[in-house]
Amino acid sequence: MKHWQLTDKKALITGGTKGIGLAIAEEMFQLGAEVFIVARHAGEVETKVEKWRSEGFEAAGIAADISKPSDRQKLVAAVNDHWESMDILVNNAGTNIRKKIEDYEASEYELVMQTNLHAVFDLCQQCYPLLKKSKQASVVNISSVAGYIHIKSGVVYGMTKAAAIQLTKNLAVEWSKDRIRVNAIAPWYIRTPLVEGVLSRPDYLEEVLSRTPMGRIGEPLEVAATAAFLCMPAANYITGECIAVDGGFSVNGF
Numbered sequence: 001m002k003h004w005q006l007t008d009k010k011a012l013i014t015g016g017t018k019g020i021g022l023a024i025a026e027e028m029f030q031l032g033a034e035v036f037i038v039a040r041h042a043g044e045v046e047t048k049v050e051k052w053r054s055e056g057f058e059a060a061g062i063a064a065d066i067s068k069p070s071d072r073q074k075l076v077a078a079v080n081d082h083w084e085s086m087d088i089l090v091n092n093a094g095t096n097i098r099k100k101i102e103d104y105e106a107s108e109y110e111l112v113m114q115t116n117l118h119a120v121f122d123l124c125q126q127c128y129p130l131l132k133k134s135k136q137a138s139v140v141n142i143s144s145v146a147g148y149i150h151i152k153s154g155v156v157y158g159m160t161k162a163a164a165i166q167l168t169k170n171l172a173v174e175w176s177k178d179r180i181r182v183n184a185i186a187p188w189y190i191r192t193p194l195v196e197g198v199l200s201r202p203d204y205l206e207e208v209l210s211r212t213p214m215g216r217i218g219e220p221l222e223v224a225a226t227a228a229f230l231c232m233p234a235a236n237y238i239t240g241e242c243i244a245v246d247g248g249f250s251v252n253g254f
Contacts, residue, residue, distance in 0.1 A: 003234040007032035010086050010134075011231070012079055012127065014066055014119070015093030017044040019192030020142060023220035024090055025052075027228045034058035036082060038075050039093075040065045066093050067114040069122065076126040085133035088231045091120040091164075092142045096157045096194065109156055116160035124171060124182075132178045138231040139182040141168050142223070143242060145250050147186055161186075165242045172240030181239040183230045188246030190218040213248030 011028050015021035016037025025035045029052060039045050042063035052059035062078045064071035079086065095115045097108045120141055131137040146153045147161030168184040175182060189195055189208050199205050199217065209215055223245050229235055230243075244250045 004232055005032050006088075006228065006231060009033040009088055009231065010036070010083050011088035011090065012036045012038070012086060013090040013092055014038050014123070016061065017041070017048050019194060020187070020190060020220045020223045021090070021092040022048070023224035024092060024227045027221065027224040028088070028231075029055075029057045029059070031228055031232075033088065035060075036079055037061040038064050038066065066119040066123070067095075067111055069114075069118075072119060072122050072126065076123070079127070080130065083130065086127060086130035087134045087137050089123065089127050089131060089137075089139045090142070090227060091123060091140070093119065094142065094160075094194070096153055098152075098154050098157075098198075101155045104156060112156045113160060116157070117163050120164055121167060124167070128175075128180075131175075131180050135179050136233075136236075137178075137180040138235075139168075139171065139180065140227045140230050141165075141182070141184040142227075143168070143184045143186045145186045145188050145244060145246050147242075149250055168242060169240045176239065181230075181236070183235075183239060184242040185223060185226050185230075186242050186244045186246065186250070187218060187223050188212065188244070188249040190220055190223055190245075192220060211249055211252060212246070213252050216247065218245060218247060 006028055011033045013021050013025050016025045017039040028035055045061040045063050049059045049061045064075045066072055141164045143164040144161040146158040147165045165184050168182050172182040226245050
């Protein structure tokens with residue numbers, strides 16, 4: 001069933017060595033895609049790429065810090081050297097500094113904004129020529145339920161994730177003429193390194209689970225499967241959407 005495959009699709013995934021990004025990369029490999037990853041640590045990128053190649057997958061990657069504009073340029077230059085066109089862009093890399101707004105320092109604000117928002121905008125803009133050449137491309141922006149409902153992740157994080165959802169909607173319309181679909185995913189707590197610290201606190205974990213109708217923390221594969229679906233031909237009439245992968249959290253009233 002070709003509608004449910006990603007055979008020969010070329011996918012760029014940011015933050016591809018850990019957590020959700022790693023799960024997305026491995027899911028897309030299984031569905032037939034070629035994958036190019038980026039992450040900050042060269043050793044982790046090299047280890048993952050070597051492992052995937054040894055398993056017979058078409059893998060490549062580069063070490064870069066996407067919070068830095070110069071590194072984003074370096075990344076896109078490397079992708080242009082590697083591929084003549086690109087079918088999938090997954091803006092997954094993200095960070096957070098959990099502080100009240102009155103305690104935020106300018107450098108901390110800049111880091112979260114650059115990583116979670118400016119990098120998403122910039123990579124969409126810079127990758128547009130490659131995506132346009134695909135004639136059937138898909139962009140997936142990993143947002144968060146924090147983008148449309150208050151959670152304890154903080155103001156700055158929530159701001160960036162809300163902006164990513166609106167960017168998704170606008171680009172979906174603007175790029176429809178180029179046959180580029182743009183969607184977002186809004187996870188709740190997923191078992192990743194980014195949230196290990198807070199979920200290790202029994203009282204906090206109990207509170208999270210009490211607000212989650214399905215009564216458990218999500219797994220990276222569950223976000224990865226949604227991302228893969230959004231990039232498949234089976235999803236060709238879906239664009240501008242933000243899908244919550246949250247165990248029912250965002251619809252849980254009193």
